[in-house]
Amino acid sequence: MAASSNRTRLRYLLHLAQDNLDFRLPEIKALLALRGKPFHPGEHFKEKAPFWCLDGLCEDDVRGIMARSVCAKSAFELWGHGQTHSELRTSLLTYPSELMTPFLHKDSTYKINVYTFNKTLEFPDRIKRINAMEYLPFEGTVSLKSSQHIFCLLEDYGTDPNNIPEDPYYIYFGRWIADGQRELIRSHSVKNRHFIGNTSMDAGLSFIMANHAGVKENDLVFDPFVGTGSLLVACSHFGAYVCGIDIDYNTIHGRGRSSRTNQKWRGPDENIRANLRQYGKEKMYVDVMVSDASKSVWREAALFDAIITDPPYGIRESTRRTGSHKDVTKPADGIYLESHVPVSQAYHLSDIFTDLLNFSALHLVIGGRLVYWLPVYRPEYCEETVPLNPCLRLISNCEQMLSSHTSRRLITMEKIKEPEEFDSLAHLADPRFSPFQGHNAFREKYFSGVNKRKEENKSDLNGE
Template sequence: MEQAALSPPGAVAAAAAGVGSVSTEGAGQSATKPLRLLVQLVRHNYYLNFRVEELEALCETEGGWTLDDLWRDCKRPVSGGNDEFFYANFPSEEFVQRIAKRSVLMRDVTEVWAEGKDLEACQEKMRTFPREKRRQHVHPNTTFAYRVTAYGKSLSAEEKKKLMDSFGFLWERDEKIDLQNPETTIHIIEEWGHARSAKSDSGVTPDVSTSTADPPPPPRQPKRFVFGRIVADGRVSRSCWFQKFALNERPVLGPTTMDNELAFLMSNMAKVRKGTTVLDPFVGTAGLLVSASHFGAFTLGADLDVRVLKGWGVSYLNKSSQWWKEKQKEKGKKEKGKKEEKKLAALPLMPSVFVNFDYYGLNRPDTVRTDNAAWMWRFPLPSKSEAEAVTKATETKTENEIHAEVPLTFHPDMRKEKLEKEREKETGAVSSSSSSSQSPEEREREEEQKESEALMEKKRRRLQSLGREGTVPWLDAIITDPPYGMRAASRQSGQTERNLKRKRDRIDHQGGVEGGGGGQGAGEVPPQAVESVAGEERTNEQRSAYIPPTVLYGTIHVTFDLLSLASRALTVGGRLVFLLPVDLTLVDPDQEGALEEHVQRHVRPWASALRLVCFSLQTLSGGMGRILVTMERLQRS
């Protein structure tokens, strides 16, 4: 049985003449030509700029449909613009339905049967629409219902009924109506456009030069009327599929738990699907991994704060959730039973990250306590030829090429050298290589240049060692919300100079190393003495509850180490999706290219390893914002 998808305007007349139709050979089979359908996206208050990018990512996730196919002979809407309805190409109706099933910001997709600038023009086109094509979807053996959508104007129930009755000439009185679960939904769209600006919708600007009183504006007119059949439903009501993951329904929450809508958006942007391997290096309470696990991915989470992973005081139980109410009912039943059961019920529930996964019936993630600033992932050893190729690459490529292709994390020695330089600046020490005639700014630039050269030299040596350690990629996606210090402190493992000095002083006071022996110079402290002060060795019980000390983790270092991880661990085509903060008092989002320059400043060094796919701004309060950045691993040479 054939199905028609017509391309307005003028498609109805073509269909009546028997040309320009698009046919399929039944459910599950590919179409001979792409379907040109009308898409309506949700106008979200927070994620308006994410709508088109999510649609494109979902098309690529399903596979076999490129962005060129999606927008061929169609105008791509501007991200965050006022285009509520737009046309796009799809291979089949089943393809659209799969996208709508997991989309967060798609409302519905309509197969257009008629379109006109006014109601009369739309009705006239429907009078010439082939009866047999309409009866394929609305006939005595099926049920149907109307849906009226008005954009830019609110319609009363009486106005909606009048609009539906105006198309009564189409029906033959043998059709069955089902308002609850119709098999076919007929869509009537009345589009009035976005809120009117100073210039009226009719294109006439009121002339107030000859009168002190403002003349009455011309009456508003609708932009168009559309009549068709809904092919796929997305977010048509508040009770959509992802609402059960709302934060007020989560058993365990944390101070920075990711919003459920944004979590699923990030999973869609990362093209997460069944069988993929997903890592969140700043997992927290695993809000992002809940969405990835829902789509069938194998998930892995890492975090510096072991208290969050174990549920030691940072995360908490959500006592307003349905899960908590059910637990209280179970506890009440147990208290009426045996004493052993009463004692068991009295035990406190630990708010670990696994409780949410168990509640939703999802596979638990593997979690590990690790520091993103310290490289800890180990790979299988490469073959001898691969090791020789890596070593050869370090000899032939320039410093900039090495930095771009294999950006590596900061080495602890580099951080130590940087601290020593900062201490020299504080004490007023000036390098002997600096000329006395240089200004402070010139000396600072010269020191930064030397530091950059030293960094590149260490990276070159580190790259050579990769031939021995191996760099086998193993991740399909990395989705994360790094702690940049806006809602949570950004920290890494380490000790402040003050704490290290205290340990040295205590060791010297005990007389363990003063004067030196066994190869140690006078006043030097062996590393093992700093790590374990005499008389303070920890027992196994103490080590299990030991929380290592941390220091501040700069924003530039967070981004550097995250992109370093992605460039090495992602497979070809794997995606990195993360949030980047932006101070909107310094970066004007309305200025052309300002946001892109802000993003490029962080990701440009990895241009030959990671491709910037897209970025979308979310405006926050207090003059701040965050940018959802999506990057993709390029083919390795």
Template sequence: MRTRYLVAFAQSHSDFRLPELQSISELHDFHIHLPDEPDTSRPFMVVELEDEKHAVILAKRCILIKSIYEFYAQGETYDEVHKMNRSNRHLWEKYIPNTSFKFNVTGFNHTIPQRRQRDVIENFAYMDFRGKIDMKNPEITMACFEEYECRQAPANGLPRKRCEDDGSFKEIFFGRLIVEGTARQLVGVFDVKKRAYFGNTSMEAEISLLMANQTLASPGKLIYDPFMGTGSMAYPIAYFGALVFGSDIDGRQMRGKGKPPGVIRAATQYGVASKIIDLCTFDVTHNPWRCGELFDAIITDPPYGVRAGAKRLGRKKELSEEKKALYFQHSQSPRPDDQPYIPPTKPYELSNLATDLVLLARYLLKPGGRLVFFLPTVTDEYQEVDIHTMMCEGMEVIANSLQDFGSWGRRLITIRKTSNNKYLPPAYRPVAGEAENAHVPAHRDFREKYFQGFNKDGDSLAA
């Protein structure tokens, strides 16, 4: 029999809430029943679970959950709340005889005056709890939430009056506290500013934790980051118990200065160095993988050219036959300066990178494995079909969450391998010209659009 629970969310990344809930329920093999039309913009959501222990699992792993309550009532007025609460007496009557308790009355987007808090609590007197009131360590905590609309500051620039619009709430929720969310504490644990090694492209802690949850990271799994950089995604994945393999075309990003390598130093700080299997330097389009179906998940934040551009081996301009012959001649003898050879690189256009990444994931992932990565998009130009331009047979999109920055945003894309077929490694052939009438995704040439200020006329606004 399913029981309803009230989930209170942290007020950040609202578009990521449902994918995280669904991912963690899938990881622990239980089903979460969501509302028919869930509104992720609101701070509260009523869901149905088969067992209370499932609520505890969600609160311990979901980064965006503040707390979970056994749901008793909701309504637009207190009369509606009390009517529903009385009808659910079978849920709370067992606490009447001898259970210590306390009541919390709080407002979202509002501070409720203490006098009215007392009035609200006294209106629940019909519940007739006879146990001791214990404000420090009660056996149960009853919570009443008033949700207010987000209000704009006054036009005259003066602060709003204290307790202004008190009682003009949107909706009320009432229930019994089951568990406080503990996973959000990890945001502070993995704070980039406190990390032993980081760079200017290091992913912020909260996002990297959300990405780790999308991969279903857990003990016994092997996860790969093909654009490792400074390792931001590796640490939460390893913390959740998975083994990590990383690679990058530029090994300096992973190594840093000094020894051991920077990624290993940071992993040691978090106590997960033993989970980092290896770090290798190579171009993903010239990779050493000789067999597929190696990894349970692939997670990455591909460089898209704002702070660091994606590169692949090759020259921007091909050498003439004469220069090729001269180069081959010199390559057969030792270099006069005795310096190691550094192969040339050329830009890796984002839309081509995304398409190749999906093909690589199809080859390397086990059936059911997930590819989780960020894709930047231009807000005014984005269309759903943009995502489908990079898809291939045997792969399906299961989540697409937007982190909005105004004129642009980045989408956390989660793709699952649905096929049991074995696929050949991607060929990474040179990009051919666009077919006539082919759809051009909004993330094509994203770097150029970014530095032009996303002006359709191409006039540059960015220095």
């Protein structure tokens, strides 16, 4: 009884990376949802802060989150906190001793780290901080190299590098539990990836997308604009089986010009399967094929646990689909000659998103998630321009700036019901169920903005 009441009193502290700020909360919420846990922030929670206190969790939950998160750096069991060292001391001395003693006994080894956010402390000041913690009943032996228990004093000096206060705004002390998966950003960097293209997705963002989608072991994940398969690499790392399609023959078959500056043509075995092999995940590879996302070849069934994708915006790759406005006569037997090259026509962004949402509504399992990037022209953006579908609930919508006037938004949706006949009339109730035509001119707006900026820079240079 006492143990369970103690467990509920425990509070954990997350230390988060200060990049991709918008993506952190949906990531942690999605990882908690995977464990069936709601997000319970402690008091004074600030979304953009480097430290978050979380309530209502157990140590296993925290370890589970840290085994996946690329936004969180470290997690601690919070023993005390306060605005000053004296408040911290009071808080620590009221922390139940039965929760501390298992980690302080005389047969154990330990060390205390000092971490300061937005300020560098000189070595003697760090030692002073550590010595000042002597009021805690540490009975074990200090071991810097292989300590059984690691404690950390964390001082928060705010987020403004031009205004660093003398004393910290807030101080925490806790027992280190686990580090997050920031290392994946380096180990899976596209710089060292076997097969890459002009639009290969950055490793950190690929893992964030897989986390927003709540990808888990043995899931089947599909990317309908697979390119070089960066998103499949991330999902396979989390134990999912992966597959995808792309309209580009060369990309799927790893042929054609290389995207590396020192290499003219792609070498043998430059393909998505080899990318998975590079990270020891080849067994998670299902297949990829040349296919047009606008013309589904899949049987009408809920096939995928997650659909994760980065559709083309028409900036560095064309947005094409098979078909023609002209009448192209099909052979009488319906079979084209082997030499037949299908014609293609423009694939408008609004249609890409409508098709993607309809496809996901049909092919995701209930509770399965769609995660995709929506490019937006910021002066025109409002929440109403985010495409909706009656079968998909919007879970999160995070912005990543591309330029002063353009950004892309990472949209996460969850399937809540199977498509029904009258869903096609949903746009009568809410226009967001029909395609937002404004997305179509993204390319023109993107380049007009770039040119406008160039003109402004020229004027600045000319002193006008």
